[in-house]
Amino acid sequence: MTSIPRFRSATAVAMVAALGLSAGAASACSVKDDSGGTGSGGKQITFLVFETPNLTPQVWDAGIKRVTQQYPDISVKKIVAPTQDRTAYAKQLLTSGQFPDVMIAVSPAGFAESGNLYAWQPGELKNFTNPGNGAVGGKIYQLPANTQTIPVVYYNKTLFAKAGISAPPKTYADFLADCAKLKGKGVTPLVTGGGHDALGPTWAGILGTDVYAENPNWMHDRRAGKVKFASPEFVSGARKLSDLASKGYINKRDLGRDYDATQAAFLSGKGAMYAMGNWFAAAADSPKSKPGFEIGQFFWPSDDGKQVVPAFTGGGLLVSAKAKNLDAAKKFALAFQLDKTNLDASTGNDGLFPAVKGYSPPATVGKVFKDGYDQYQQAAQAGAVVPAFGFEAGDDGMPAGVVEKWDSSAQDLVTGKKSPDDVAKFLDGEWAKTS
Numbered sequence: 001m002t003s004i005p006r007f008r009s010a011t012a013v014a015m016v017a018a019l020g021l022s023a024g025a026a027s028a029c030s031v032k033d034d035s036g037g038t039g040s041g042g043k044q045i046t047f048l049v050f051e052t053p054n055l056t057p058q059v060w061d062a063g064i065k066r067v068t069q070q071y072p073d074i075s076v077k078k079i080v081a082p083t084q085d086r087t088a089y090a091k092q093l094l095t096s097g098q099f100p101d102v103m104i105a106v107s108p109a110g111f112a113e114s115g116n117l118y119a120w121q122p123g124e125l126k127n128f129t130n131p132g133n134g135a136v137g138g139k140i141y142q143l144p145a146n147t148q149t150i151p152v153v154y155y156n157k158t159l160f161a162k163a164g165i166s167a168p169p170k171t172y173a174d175f176l177a178d179c180a181k182l183k184g185k186g187v188t189p190l191v192t193g194g195g196h197d198a199l200g201p202t203w204a205g206i207l208g209t210d211v212y213a214e215n216p217n218w219m220h221d222r223r224a225g226k227v228k229f230a231s232p233e234f235v236s237g238a239r240k241l242s243d244l245a246s247k248g249y250i251n252k253r254d255l256g257r258d259y260d261a262t263q264a265a266f267l268s269g270k271g272a273m274y275a276m277g278n279w280f281a282a283a284a285d286s287p288k289s290k291p292g293f294e295i296g297q298f299f300w301p302s303d304d305g306k307q308v309v310p311a312f313t314g315g316g317l318l319v320s321a322k323a324k325n326l327d328a329a330k331k332f333a334l335a336f337q338l339d340k341t342n343l344d345a346s347t348g349n350d351g352l353f354p355a356v357k358g359y360s361p362p363a364t365v366g367k368v369f370k371d372g373y374d375q376y377q378q379a380a381q382a383g384a385v386v387p388a389f390g391f392e393a394g395d396d397g398m399p400a401g402v403v404e405k406w407d408s409s410a411q412d413l414v415t416g417k418k419s420p421d422d423v424a425k426f427l428d429g430e431w432a433k434t435s
Contacts, residue, residue, distance in 0.1 A: 047332070048089070086106045188271035280351060
């Protein structure tokens with residue numbers, strides 16, 4: 001179980017600081033003891049969760065109960081984040097002396113460097129397929145529990161047929177040709193919104209093919225000063241995003257839409273393609289939101305047609321290094337994260353790919369999820385997986401604060417406010433400020 005990105009956390013932390021919210025803001029937290037089977041043992045821990053229409057209180061309660069029944073010496077007090085931004089809320093709780101013992105889908109940035117998170121030991125990570133993902137200073141603070149492909153390009157088969165398109169594009173030139181056909185039929189080719197979670201996946205797809213396909217270690221080289229945003233490969237990717245907008249394949253007026261509105265626009269048939277993380281499968285398969293058209297999917301096409309699949313593995317539970325009952329907190333976190341029923345729930349409720357050795361999704365998963373999962377597994381076996389630009393974490397990603405500038409730069413490219421070269425220079429300048 002993780003959130004429906006979703007990757008808004010750093011921005012919200014900055015907003016909290018900018019608005020001058022004090023430690024007193026944490027008093028609005030929703031803290032409630034789990035009743036009905038959370039263990040009666042003396043080793044009590046607090047657990048920060050979040051709720052969505054799919055991740056209901058009952059879902060969390062059942063998952064917690066499964067672990068406390070296994071370890072009756074542990075009792076759990078559940079803390080519910082008041083918004084989807086768990087990271088900002090965890091920051092408030094830390095400031096007010098109420099930092100949770102266990103957290104889910106909170107960004108480790110800042111918390112890890114300040115010594116507030118427990119660093120998992122190699123032996124504790126033996127059941128995960130990517131035990132080194134998301135390291136901060138070479139140490140793992142967040143269980144690498146789920147893989148997210150960012151993006152998958154979901155497409156409306158009805159609108160493709162309307163434009164005379166019989167199959168997904170194999171090359172980027174094919175993709176542009178399909179966009180032209182769709183626009184010619186009065187169909188918006190790409191459904192996008194504004195911000196990290198609504199526009200970011202589109203740019204991550206472009207940069208996966210233009211940057212990471214050639215150099216999967218590009219971000220590490222950027223940290224080492226070997227490459228810059230002004231390097232040709234990044235500028236080329238920025239130019240592609242700018243060109244998609246200038247050609248009208250992305251509607252700049254749609255930047256005012258948030259994540260939810262962007263998803264709703266695609267599901268209601270207001271555009272042909274939707275570049276989004278694989279978590280979208282939860283909405284696409286849900287009886288509550290399943291559209292009246294068939295959804296196909298493909299990975300963002302490269303210039304030469306070579307398959308490139310941007311993905312990142314992480315997003316799991318974290319444990320406070322200062323938890324009163326640290327051993328109980330670690331035991332609970334691992335048991336909760338590795339529980340087969342909890343993992344199955346994450347596929348249906350959040351469309352995630354559990355990165356746990358030996359795990360297979362249940363036969364009950366929806367068609368969109370299964371198609372995406374199978375395509376990812378094939379790509380992984382073919383060695384086609386690269387990092388998801390802008391969605392990495394820890395040592396694999398950009399320094400704190402730069403991701404937000406990357407997000408704003410994407411919007412500047414779509415609106416024409418900045419040229420690709422201007423964006424590259426701007427991002428290099430922002431990066432320099434972090435050193």
